[in-house]
Amino acid sequence: MARNVGRIFSGFRCSGSLPFGKTQLKTRCPRLLLRTTPERTVVQALSSIFSHKSRDFSLPNSSWGEEMMRLYNHYSSQSGEAAEGQEDQGEQWTRLPSYNRSLKYATGGVYLSKIIQSKARLFTRNIRDTGAAFEYVLFFRRDKQRCVCIFQAGHLLEGPPGHVHGGAIATMIDTVTGTHAxxxxxxxxxxxLNINYRSPIPLGSTVLVESTMDKEEGKKTFLSCRVTSTDGSKLHTEAAALFVSINVSHLLRG
Ligand SMILES: CCCCCCCC(=O)SCCNC(=O)CCNC(=O)[C@H](O)C(C)(C)COP(=O)(O)OP(=O)(O)OC[C@H]1O[C@@H](n2cnc3c(N)ncnc32)[C@H](O)[C@@H]1OP(=O)(O)O
Known part of the structure; x- marks a missing residue:
């Protein structure tokens, strides 16, 4: 039992689809190439763990429309890798890679059936048909404590006719603020997660989901989030989110 829990912890801490921290990565995953910032550490850890098997869903594909590509290029042009050993000042955007599954033991390990364990996929990355559901990429800027997500809503996300389902919008807000936290x-x-829907989002359109850290109080991180048109002129949704730090053992209580 104790050994199994240890394996679960180790897998969870090294996984890509649930939150984890720099210190834990350092101690638990010494083979990872660690750099000077948490986001870079996350990027490298994710790439290192998944690069051989998994697709990075945050890279462009043929379903991305003109606006999605324009914004991707805009933020990519403002992001860059610090030279080896050089201190990253956090003044650039960092693109966050995105994979559709956790490591075997990150899904709840021995407490899930083998079938569920092998089939578990990240909710937002489980549609095979590219462009049909959630197409998105996140960029993080440490000096401004901001996360920006470019989100293109596919036809399977319909709620009201021709527009995006409120639950799909909530999912994206949770994803962006959760990644940020x-x-x-x-x-x-x-x-x-407290959400105000201000104006509907047309299916197929591209919007910005932006998250800002408001404050940290002990275990609690408060963030606010806005979903707007890409030129910022139209507010679609605004939200306030509270995230609470957990011990990984919290997930093993059943
Ligand atoms: C890669 C994509 C990333 C996507 C990220 C997605 C993240 C998710 O969706 S997570 C899934 C949905 N969330 C859940 O299932 C969480 C279920 N809830 C829980 O597990 C627990 O209630 C949990 C972890 C939130 C808090 O439990 P616990 O760690 O025991 O916290 P606890 O000690 O009771 O409270 C800590 C503080 O938070 C506050 N708090 C806890 N819950 C709430 C709440 N719902 N509202 C307001 N305050 C709260 C407490 O009042 C306390 O405040 P203070 O320190 O000032 O007294």
Missing amino acids: SLLSAPVMTAN
Whole structure:
């Protein structure tokens, strides 16, 4: 039992789809190439762990429309790798890679059936048909404590006719704020998500989902989030989120 729990912890801490922290990666995954910032550590850890088997869903594909590509190029042109050993000042955007599954033991390990364990996939990355559902890429900027997500909503996300389902919008807000909180505070879970829907999002359109850290209080990280048109002129949705830091053992209580 103790050995199994240890393996689960190790896998969880090295996984890509749930939050984790720099210190934990350093101690548990010494083979990873660690750099000077949490987001870079996350990027490298994810790439290192998944690069041989998994597709990075945050890279462009043929379904990405003109606006999605324009914005991707815009933020990519402002991101860059610091030279080896050079201190990253955090003044650039960092693209966050995105994979559709955790490591074997990151899904709940021995407490899940083998079938569920092998079939588990990240909710937002489980549609084979590219462009049909959630197409998105996140960029993080440490000096401004901001996360920006470019989101193109596919036809399978319909709620009201011709427009995006409110649950799909909530999912993206949870994903962006959750990723942001995890970069700041190691393993976290959503405790509260308060959403105001201001104007509908047309299916197929590209929008920006932007998250800002408001404050940290002990185990709690408060963030706010806005979903807008890409030129910022139209507010679609705004939200306030609370994430609470957890011990990984929290997920093993059943
Ligand atoms: C890669 C993509 C990333 C996507 C990220 C997606 C993240 C998710 O969706 S997570 C899934 C949805 N969330 C869940 O299932 C969480 C279920 N809830 C829980 O597990 C627990 O209630 C949890 C972890 C939130 C808090 O439990 P616990 O660690 O025991 O916290 P606890 O000690 O009770 O409270 C800590 C503080 O948070 C506050 N708090 C806890 N829950 C809430 C809440 N819902 N509202 C307001 N405050 C809260 C407490 O009042 C306390 O505050 P203070 O320190 O000032 O007294």
